[in-house]
Amino acid sequence: MTLELxxxxxxKLADDVVGVTLRAPDGRALPAWEPGAHIDLVLPGGFVRQYSLCGRPGDRPAYRIAVLREPGGRGGSAYVHDDLVAGQRVQVDGPRNHFALVDAKRYLFLAGGIGITPILPMLDRAAETGRDWQLVYGGRTRSAMAFTAExxxxxxxxxxxxxxxxxxALLAEPRPDTAVYCCGPEPLLAAVEQHCAGWPADALHxxxxSPLADTGEHxxxxxxxxxxxxxLRVPADRSILEVAEEAGVTVLSSCREGTCGTCETGVLAGTPDHRDSVLTAAERRDGDVMMICVSRSCTPKLVLDL
Known part of the structure; x- marks a missing residue:
């Protein structure tokens, strides 16, 4: 769904972090969302960036996002920090959710830096439902960490x-009744995945x-x-998305690196070779959907719901 907000x-929320609140120009309620959801912010110059919704899910009049300035980025965060102003209209796609909060007896939330954004509404939901939970939130310095007062x-x-x-210490003892949610820089995610190797399957979310390194054969x-x-033939040096677009097929897409989930496509036959950063281990095993911007095929042919 595309909205003009x-x-x-x-x-300013912290060093190099700004918060942005978006509303409908006519004051109408915005589409509902659940913890873990994100929106695509479409910026001048063709920038499309994904930002987690970090307000409260019941706050239908407004969406709240937080944006970290990325000096080595492609210009999207710099535009939000330097040029985006109150009163400006922007296009938003979504919300979409590939980081949904599963039902669990207990939750352990781990956040690094700007990775706190999708976790915030999860804390409210866990508290509302009376579940046991704990958050450990780390950053380079206190002044660089947003939402500490909140x-x-x-x-x-x-x-x-x-x-x-x-x-x-946090992950030494596997707990079968606990869901672990983690968001933050890649070194943190990789370390958490390593420490959760002995935990029950699908405990970690x-x-x-940023995309995972593609080390698979093409x-x-x-x-x-x-x-x-x-x-359609997909050569070794092209993606399914690129080939489909060249053939005149309209496919929704955004990041083109397997991180946003916009190009999710149903798989009717064949076995996908998943190379995205979105799907859970269970979803990968099921093989019912794939991200066609980066994922490929383990079988000579795939039949897609396109």
Whole structure:
């Protein structure tokens, strides 16, 4: 769903982090969302960036996001920091959710830096449902960590610290009744995945802001478009998305690096070679959907719901 929203408010939240509140120009309620959801912010110059919704899910009049300035980025965060102003209209796609909060008896939330954004509404939901939960939130310095004042209302369930999280202590003992949610920089995610290797399957849930390294072999294969019966050849150096677009097929897409989930496509036959950063281990095993911007095929042919 595409919306034209108004920048209602912009504020500094921490060093190199600004918060932006978006509303409908006519004041109407915005589409509902659940913890873990993100929106695509479409900016001048063709920038499309994904930002987690970090307000409260019941706050239908407004969406709230937080944006970290990325000096080595492609210009999207710099535009939000330097040029986006209150009163400006922007295009938003979504919300979409590939980091949904599963039902669990207990939750352990781990956040690094701007990775706190999708976690915030999860804390409210866990508190509302009376579940046992704990958040450990780390950053380079206190001044660089957003929402620390807001988190105080949760009392001693929240631990805020500078530097690296003590993952060996936090994750040493696998807990079958606990869901672990983690978002932050890639080194944190990789370390958490390593420490959770002995935990029950599907206990760990992560959201990445950057793509995983593609170390798999690239070979050619075919895709059949179920809607028309057309068969397209995907060469080793092209993606399914690129080939489909060249053939005139309209496919929603955004990041083109396997992190946003916009190009999710149904798989009707064949076995996908998943190379995205979105799907859970269970979803990968099921093989019912794939991200066609980066994922490929383990079989000579895939039949896609296109």
């Amino acid at each position: 108004l920048v209602d408010h912009k504020e 988190l105080r209302r949760h009392g001693d369930r929240v631990t805020i610290q500078e530097g690296l999280l003590d993952l060996p 992560v959201e990445r802001f 070979t050619a294969f075919e895709v059949e478009l179920a809607g028309s019966g057309r068969v």
